[in-house]
Amino acid sequence: MTTYAIGDLQGCNNQLVVLLEKIDAITPNAQFVFVGDIVNRGPQSLATLRHVRALEDRARIVLGNHDLNLLAVACGLRQPHAADTLDDILAADDRDELITWLRHQPLALEQNGHLCVHAGVLPQWTAQQTLDLSREVEASLQGPNWQDFLKKMYGNQPDRWDDNLQGDDRLRCIVNALTRIRYCHPDSSMDLKTSESLANAPDGLQPWFDLPQRQTEDVTVVFGHWSTLGLTLRPNLIGLDTGCVWGGKLTAVNLQDRSIVQVDCPQHQQPGKKNQTLRSASTT
Numbered sequence: 001m002t003t004y005a006i007g008d009l010q011g012c013n014n015q016l017v018v019l020l021e022k023i024d025a026i027t028p029n030a031q032f033v034f035v036g037d038i039v040n041r042g043p044q045s046l047a048t049l050r051h052v053r054a055l056e057d058r059a060r061i062v063l064g065n066h067d068l069n070l071l072a073v074a075c076g077l078r079q080p081h082a083a084d085t086l087d088d089i090l091a092a093d094d095r096d097e098l099i100t101w102l103r104h105q106p107l108a109l110e111q112n113g114h115l116c117v118h119a120g121v122l123p124q125w126t127a128q129q130t131l132d133l134s135r136e137v138e139a140s141l142q143g144p145n146w147q148d149f150l151k152k153m154y155g156n157q158p159d160r161w162d163d164n165l166q167g168d169d170r171l172r173c174i175v176n177a178l179t180r181i182r183y184c185h186p187d188s189s190m191d192l193k194t195s196e197s198l199a200n201a202p203d204g205l206q207p208w209f210d211l212p213q214r215q216t217e218d219v220t221v222v223f224g225h226w227s228t229l230g231l232t233l234r235p236n237l238i239g240l241d242t243g244c245v246w247g248g249k250l251t252a253v254n255l256q257d258r259s260i261v262q263v264d265c266p267q268h269q270q271p272g273k274k275n276q277t278l279r280s281a282s283t284t
Contacts, residue, residue, distance in 0.1 A: 003031040004252040007240030008224040011042030015250045018263045033111050035224040036064025036118030041245045046088035064118035065179040072150045107178045108134035112255045119225040120181040120208040122161045127219040133174045160189040197228040
């Protein structure tokens with residue numbers, strides 16, 4: 001079965017409708033993998049969430065940082081950010097059903113021999129270990145004490161993986177790697193502040209996928225999250241965030257033949273100065 005991986009939607013449902021129509025014209029009944037950040041910053045978070053859920057068996061998703069933010073805001077653990085566009089979900093009649101569905105989604109999955117995550121993986125992790133560690137977080141998120149988990153999820157420490165990590169520190173480190181990572185220091189510790197493009201990378205930082213001895217070199221990792229990186233196609237890497245909400249494109253890549261389907265997107269958010277260069281159609 002043909003599968004398309006689709007980049008960050010961020011509440012841009014009109015563009016999703018157009019993209020799926022284009023894909024269906026090429027490959028009827030294709031399957032889809034969404035690499036997280038289904039909601040937020042765009043104008044149609046509720047419609048987007050409902051749309052993806054309504055695809056049922058045709059679609060799989062991994063959770064992104066904005067999806068986790070929705071869960072935390074929905075249960076009163078975080079105040080909405082000024083740029084959040086979650087009010088339509090929070091006021092919806094089917095709010096509870098949508099929140100329950102969302103928190104039962106994975107943070108990592110395997111599809112057609114590809115490892116799919118929202119942001120990235122730490123260099124020490126194999127593909128199977130990444131899936132196993134994701135399940136540890138999913139067990140907490142899907143369990144009866146899921147709100148307690150969300151209370152302790154936020155924070156930048158620990159910033160480096162250790163197999164001996166336990167409890168909240170262990171889960172927080174996993175979440176940060178799978179949903180927030182872009183750059184790492186040479187000692188493999190995560191830098192969770194920098195979102196610059198590779199051309200403007202601060203000295204001493206490397207993108208997570210270029211760290212030496214990355215244990216997922218033997219599998220193709222599919223990810224989003226990094227709009228200033230743009231469309232990235234390497235033999236073992238597919239980066240899909242092409243800045244839809246920033247006025248870039250919404251991108252789908254066929255996991256079988258690497259063919260690309262894109263739609264242009266209106267600008268719904270104004271990038272900060274450090275994020276102004278979007279490489280929406282480039283490859284590295």
